[in-house]
Amino acid sequence: MLLEVRDLNVYYGAIHALQGINFCLEEGEIVTLIGANGAGKSTTLNTISGLLRPRRGQVLFRGKDITFTPAEEIVRMGICQAPEGRKIFANLTVMENLEMGAYTQSDKQEIQKNLERVFRSFPRLKERQNQLGGTLSGGEQQMLAIGRALMSRPQLLLLDEPSMGLSPILVEEIFNIIQEINAQGTSILLVEQNAQMALSVAHRGYVLETGKIVLEGDSSDLLDNPMVKKAYLGAH
Amino acid sequence: MNAQPPTLLERILKGKWIGKGFLLLVGLVVVWWVGGKALQSPSLFLQQIINGIQLGFVYALIALGYTMVYGIVRLINFAHGDVFMFGAFVSYFSVGLFQLHLWPVRVFPGLSPTAAIILGTVSVILLSMVSCAILAITIERIAYKPLRDAPRISALITAIGVSFFLEYFGALPFVFTPNFITYKRPFEIVTWYVKDGIHRLEIGTEAPPGSVIFSNVLIIIIIVSLILLVGLNYIVRRTKIGKAMRATAYDKPTSRLMGINVDGVISTTFAIGASLAGAAGVLYATAYPQVVFWMGIIPGLKAFVAAVLGGIGSIPGAFVGALIMGQAEVISAGYISTPMRDAVAFTILILVLLIRPTGIFGEPEREKA
Numbered sequence A: 001m002l003l004e005v006r007d008l009n010v011y012y013g014a015i016h017a018l019q020g021i022n023f024c025l026e027e028g029e030i031v032t033l034i035g036a037n038g039a040g041k042s043t044t045l046n047t048i049s050g051l052l053r054p055r056r057g058q059v060l061f062r063g064k065d066i067t068f069t070p071a072e073e074i075v076r077m078g079i080c081q082a083p084e085g086r087k088i089f090a091n092l093t094v095m096e097n098l099e100m101g102a103y104t105q106s107d108k109q110e111i112q113k114n115l116e117r118v119f120r121s122f123p124r125l126k127e128r129q130n131q132l133g134g135t136l137s138g139g140e141q142q143m144l145a146i147g148r149a150l151m152s153r154p155q156l157l158l159l160d161e162p163s164m165g166l167s168p169i170l171v172e173e174i175f176n177i178i179q180e181i182n183a184q185g186t187s188i189l190l191v192e193q194n195a196q197m198a199l200s201v202a203h204r205g206y207v208l209e210t211g212k213i214v215l216e217g218d219s220s221d222l223l224d225n226p227m228v229k230k231a232y233l234g235a236h
Numbered sequence B: 001m002n003a004q005p006p007t008l009l010e011r012i013l014k015g016k017w018i019g020k021g022f023l024l025l026v027g028l029v030v031v032w033w034v035g036g037k038a039l040q041s042p043s044l045f046l047q048q049i050i051n052g053i054q055l056g057f058v059y060a061l062i063a064l065g066y067t068m069v070y071g072i073v074r075l076i077n078f079a080h081g082d083v084f085m086f087g088a089f090v091s092y093f094s095v096g097l098f099q100l101h102l103w104p105v106r107v108f109p110g111l112s113p114t115a116a117i118i119l120g121t122v123s124v125i126l127l128s129m130v131s132c133a134i135l136a137i138t139i140e141r142i143a144y145k146p147l148r149d150a151p152r153i154s155a156l157i158t159a160i161g162v163s164f165f166l167e168y169f170g171a172l173p174f175v176f177t178p179n180f181i182t183y184k185r186p187f188e189i190v191t192w193y194v195k196d197g198i199h200r201l202e203i204g205t206e207a208p209p210g211s212v213i214f215s216n217v218l219i220i221i222i223i224v225s226l227i228l229l230v231g232l233n234y235i236v237r238r239t240k241i242g243k244a245m246r247a248t249a250y251d252k253p254t255s256r257l258m259g260i261n262v263d264g265v266i267s268t269t270f271a272i273g274a275s276l277a278g279a280a281g282v283l284y285a286t287a288y289p290q291v292v293f294w295m296g297i298i299p300g301l302k303a304f305v306a307a308v309l310g311g312i313g314s315i316p317g318a319f320v321g322a323l324i325m326g327q328a329e330v331i332s333a334g335y336i337s338t339p340m341r342d343a344v345a346f347t348i349l350i351l352v353l354l355i356r357p358t359g360i361f362g363e364p365e366r367e368k369a
Helices: A041-049 A071-077 A094-101 A108-121 A123-127 A138-150 A168-183 A195-201 A219-224 A226-232 B008-014 B017-040 B042-073 B080-096 B100-107 B113-147 B152-170 B216-238 B240-250 B252-257 B262-287 B297-310 B315-335 B340-355
Strands: A003-012 A015-025 A030-035 A056-061 A079-082 A156-160 A187-192 A204-209 A212-218 B191-194 B198-201 B212-215
Touching (some): A003 A041, A015 A041, A015 A056, A030 A168, A030 A226, A041 A079, A041 A187, A079 A138, A094 A108, A168 A187, A168 A195, A195 A219, A212 A219, B017 B042, B017 B340, B042 B080, B042 B262, B080 B100, B080 B113, B080 B297, B113 B152, B216 B240, B216 B315, B240 B252, B297 B315, B297 B340
Parallel strands (some): A030 A204
Antiparallel strands (some): A003 A015
């Protein structure tokens, strides 16, 4: 088991944002958390990343309890997040953004190899490497956010709403790359509002509703599930 | 309702036209007046400019600390001027008590005198820089870090408290004493005058009228400041920690997601800013050879004005702002009266805040999602 989340309870002040969620992710899988705005998807990712602390519950990475490990240590252990809204460092160049992704890495050759791998996945970033991050288009910023996260050589990549605000063609492109990254051996926890897209690339999925997991299963089953169809896939 | 476009009169009355016109007028008067003085006595004017450069570079070193710390934690670190004072005192003790500046002569008796003086002076400056860095990290850990998530005003008031603490702790009889103390330079002062070529000015003699005087203090201030500025620029632009500083200044949570130790980066920023202030303390004391526990207040405030003038958070802004402040100060002191220099400095602050609060290089505060 690569990642296991047990009975996670997170509060924002008095608001009970995550109400005891349980899920797991096996090595090599793409698992998606789908749900509406405010369901607690980003909260889950930020708790795994160590930005938020749960009041109850545990996060286990390869069986090791990382619930209260500092965020920077978690990156070193092999979990990296491409956050919601991309959060590119607009005042840094594309190259510098990627270097920040490799902040925990010290082997220069390894960093260089990684950089080439990221440029192979996202040739657009190579063209724009000396441009400021803030000058990129939305799609390029999303590529940079994913590329930046990959620079830390994660075993588990957390993606928060990679499709947000992108045109359907770009969404298609990004999701193809997500599958490619997975095929190269990186496990992925994907958070999405775009359930159709997410379920089409993921192996398994969990449906999150106001801080609780209401449904789980293989992606193909979830795609056929009448409740999912009605609530998230826009079928009538 | 038919909205009429505002007439010119209305725009002048309501808009910023009146302010801009007034400023333009004031600016023209100042230029005309200073220009007149300059033509009256070019050598005196040149002398003022040189004095202003000397002061401006010292202010620049202090202002950088203000602007870097503001850039990364959005805190006006009012204790920064007192760190500058601490740097001056460290060098006072290292020169006066421990004769640190003489170590090259003692360790390598065969060294050329010039090399020995340079090495000795550099050691004195480095010791002050390191001491100030340690002091600043201590202050940051004890006083500011616990308030990282508190409202900004809490940290600001704490900074003022730390400033008072450093001053009055320094004033204790067994620390720095409340008195003015004569400062011994780590090198002998050498003065030259320029009139039909450069001549050495012997001690105890007067320079001929109409000449411009400068000393090795000026040269040392300019060289040391430029080396530190270039070094800082290199650190911020090219090194991993410098890039992490810029990333952290932009977005702390995302920086943590990249594995950046944000607390460590913030401490480093405080340390770098403080070490520049420490160097400034040594240079200031060699230029105006007296030290006293409150000596950091006015230079600290002026450097703060310089940082605001340049655009707080902007490193080139701090440098340019400081050079302008240095000139404004000596020109008002030289042509109006000495106490006027402080009034002019703070008038500049008021004008900047009224007209362009973001300063010369500043950008409007970014809205974060």
